Structures are given as C-alpha cells and as structure tokens.
Amino acid sequence: MKKITLLIFALALVAGLFYFFNQPKPDETKTQSESEELIAPAVPPTVSENDSLTTIDAELSATELQDFDQEIQALDESINQL
Amino acid sequence: MKKLLIGLSLFLLLTSRVLAVDATRSDRQIRDEKKQQILEHVNQQLNLINDRATKAMLKHLERLQSLLIKIKTRVPAVDITVAQKKIDEAKTAVETQAAKEYVIEFSNESGLRVGASAAKTKLRADIKAVREKVRLARQAVVDVLKAAKTL
Numbered sequence: 001m002k003k004i005t006l007l008i009f010a011l012a013l014v015a016g017l018f019y020f021f022n023q024p025k026p027d028e029t030k031t032q033s034e035s036e037e038l039i040a041p042a043v044p045p046t047v048s049e050n051d052s053l054t055t056i057d058a059e060l061s062a063t064e065l066q067d068f069d070q071e072i073q074a075l076d077e078s079i080n081q082l
Numbered sequence: 083m084k085k086l087l088i089g090l091s092l093f094l095l096l097t098s099r100v101l102a103v104d105a106t107r108s109d110r111q112i113r114d115e116k117k118q119q120i121l122e123h124v125n126q127q128l129n130l131i132n133d134r135a136t137k138a139m140l141k142h143l144e145r146l147q148s149l150l151i152k153i154k155t156r157v158p159a160v161d162i163t164v165a166q167k168k169i170d171e172a173k174t175a176v177e178t179q180a181a182k183e184y185v186i187e188f189s190n191e192s193g194l195r196v197g198a199s200a201a202k203t204k205l206r207a208d209i210k211a212v213r214e215k216v217r218l219a220r221q222a223v224v225d226v227l228k229a230a231k232t233l
Contacts, residue, residue: 052156053231060149060227065142065216068135072206078124079202082117082194 112191121186124198128184128205135209136180139216143173146223153223157230165222172215179212 112118147169154162184205188197 053153053227056149056152056156057227060146060220060224063142063145063149063220065213065220066135066138067213068131068138068209069206071131072202072209075124075127075202076199078120078127079195079198081120082124082198 112194114191117191117194121194121198125184125186125201128186128201132179132182132184132205132209136176136212139176139212140173140180142216143169143176143219146220150223150226153226153230157233159233160226160230162226165219165226168215168219168222172212172219175212175215179208182208 112121150162150165150169153160184201186194186197186201188194
C-alpha cells in the first residue's frame with residue numbers, strides 16, 4: 001500500500017515538474033512580444049506624392065475668378081437716364 | 083535764398099493748378115439735379131467695381147501663389163520660373179489697375195451720356211485686359227501641376 005502511495009506521489013511530482021518546466025517564463029514572453037514588435041513595426045499613414053498633387057489639382061480647379069463684366073454692363077441702365 | 087525762391091515757385095505752381103481744376107468743375111456744373119445724382123452714382127459705381135474686381139483678382143493671385151509653392155514643395159524638381167513670372171506680371175498689372183481712377187468727362191449736359199459710356203467702356207476694357215493676365219497666370223500654374231505629375 002505504501003508503495004502504491006509513493007508511486008502515485010512520484011508520478012504527481014514528475015507531472016508537476018513537467019508542467020512547471022514547460023510553462024513560458026514571464027520575462028521570455030515579454031521579450032518575445034517586444035521583438036515581434038521590432039520586427040514588424042506599424043507603418044505610419046503617410047500621404048503619397050500623387051495624393052498631394054491630386055489635392056492641389058482639386059484646389060486649383062476650385063479657384064474661379066469672379067466676372068465683373070455683367071456688373072459693368074448693368075451701369076448702362078443708369079447711363080441711359082443721363 | 084534759392085531755396086525760398088524754389089519753394090515759392092512750387093507753391094504758386096500748385097495753387098494755380100488747384101484753381102484751374104476748380105474753374106473747370108464750375109464750368110461743368112449740371113443744372114438738372116437728378117442727372118447730377120445719376121452721374122455721381124455712375125462715377126462712384128465705376129470706381130467701386132474697379133476696387134472690388136482688383137481686390138478679387140489679387141486674392142485669386144495669392145491663392146495661385148500658394149498652390150504654386152505647394153507644388154514646388156511636393157515636387158522640388160519641377161520648374162516654376164515661368165509660372166512665377168506670370169503671377170508677378172499679373173500682380174503688377176492688377177496693382178496698377180487698382181490705382182486707376184475713373185472720371186466721367188463731359189463738356190456740356192448733352193455730352194453726359196457719351197462721357198459716362200466712354201468711362202464705362204474704358205473700365206470694361208481695362209478689367210478685361212488685367213483679367214486675361216490673371217487667367218494666363220492660372221494657366222501657367224495648371225501647366226506646372228501637369229509637369230509635376232509626370233515627374
């Protein structure tokens with residue numbers, strides 16, 4: 001009976017030690033995640049050259065010079081009263 | 083003594099000019115009050131339109147200048163010399179136009195309409211000429227942008 005108890009105790013000890021040594025250490029985990037970050041850094045959102053030129057193109061298209069010709073011609077009404 | 087004489091001569095010259103202008107104005111007085119008011123209104127409008135048009139054109143040129151700098155910043159290899167020259171030319175033309183003053187000239191009441199119409203036609207032609215320069219400046223910036231896209 002004693003032998004069986006010792007055997008079970010020994011098996012439990014071996015299983016416990018096996019489990020303990022197979023667990024990743026907290027420091028190792030941290031280093032691993034950090035190194036992963038270093039390997040694949042996040043790409044910052046940058047505006048490409050073409051995108052900027054497209055924006056300028058849109059801005060340039062939006063620039064429209066006001067025409068004052070109609071306003072000048074409208075003076076005829078007053079001039080005709082002279 | 084020389085300075086005193088020069089100063090006196092300049093004073094007399096300026097005074098005589100002012101008196102001459104006053105004499106011309108009194109000769110051209112209009113009896114019809116309504117016509118006088120209309121004339122003043124038209125004259126005021128001519129200068130007001132000139133002021134507004136030139137201010138709008140200057141603002142437009144400032145915008146074009148800003149866009150040209152943006153293009154150069156994005157694509158430093160692009161040549162902006164021609165466009166910059168066109169903008170500068172247009173700006174000078176607009177500033178010259180802004181300094182102009184339109185006065186309706188007439189010899190008698192019957193010539194009021196002709197005088198006013200002539201002043202209006204002059205303003206129209208002047209604005210059109212300056213506007214064309216601004217349009218050319220804009221076209222030059224468009225050409226620079228096209229060139230930048232190919233680089």
